[in-house]
Amino acid sequence: MIEVAFLGSGSTGNCAVVRAGRTAVLLDAGLSPRQIAARLGKLGMSLDDVSALLLTHEHSDHVASAGVLATKRGLPVYGTRGTLAKARLPGPLFADLRPVACGDEVVFGNGDLTVRVTGTPHDGVEPVCYAFADAAGRRVGVVTDLGHLSKKVLGALAGCEVLGLEANHDVDVLREGAYPAFLKKRILSDVGHLSNAAAAAGLGRLLGERTRAVVGLHLSKSNNTPALTQRALGEAIERLGAKVALEVAGPDAPTGWFRARSAGGNG
């Protein structure tokens, strides 16, 4: 069994926990260490249960607490060389930094959890997303902070049992909203953030026979609402005739666990 919970999602801070067997890893650390610990507690976990931190890219809503978790908790920190260099982490003498590259597969907990690294189109130095698999090959894929769904990302995440997908903004709300022109342009660019419509369009490629749940992530407070994301992704799921649970993760409280189980099993 493999499962994921989103401790917080949005431009104020991103952090998720992925667990398979006895092994758990954090995906990004954009919440305060105290919030990460408290929200893990609500899920019945503590930081002691976590064996590594994986970073997607160096933007502060993803790495704010990475340094503290690396030094005070001794968590090994995985990320691309570009991300590790720009994430304002303590040097290698003080933190256990473990560079990964696109295409790498990293194995945790004697094979409990395997993580695959894929590059993402975003305006960080060397951003990536991760696809997680348990020993039986059940998969959880999570991707945020990308301007469009590239072929590589689609290939890496297609058919996951649980899919966490950025649905950052409604294009019309963003265009008509109060953001300055340069920021609108950045968000709408090919290396910015994924809109509700782009996420919805991508579901045709991403949903597979085994997909059980889709979670909308990294919603903008100013340029989106959970209802807009629910509607955009919900309509796409309905059009595709998929039997998939749909939820939206928020910034202020953790979601529950999203679980990938074998067909018909209880595991």
Ligand SMILES: [Zn+2]
């Ligand atoms: Zn972000």
Ligand SMILES: [Zn+2]
């Ligand atoms: Zn970013």
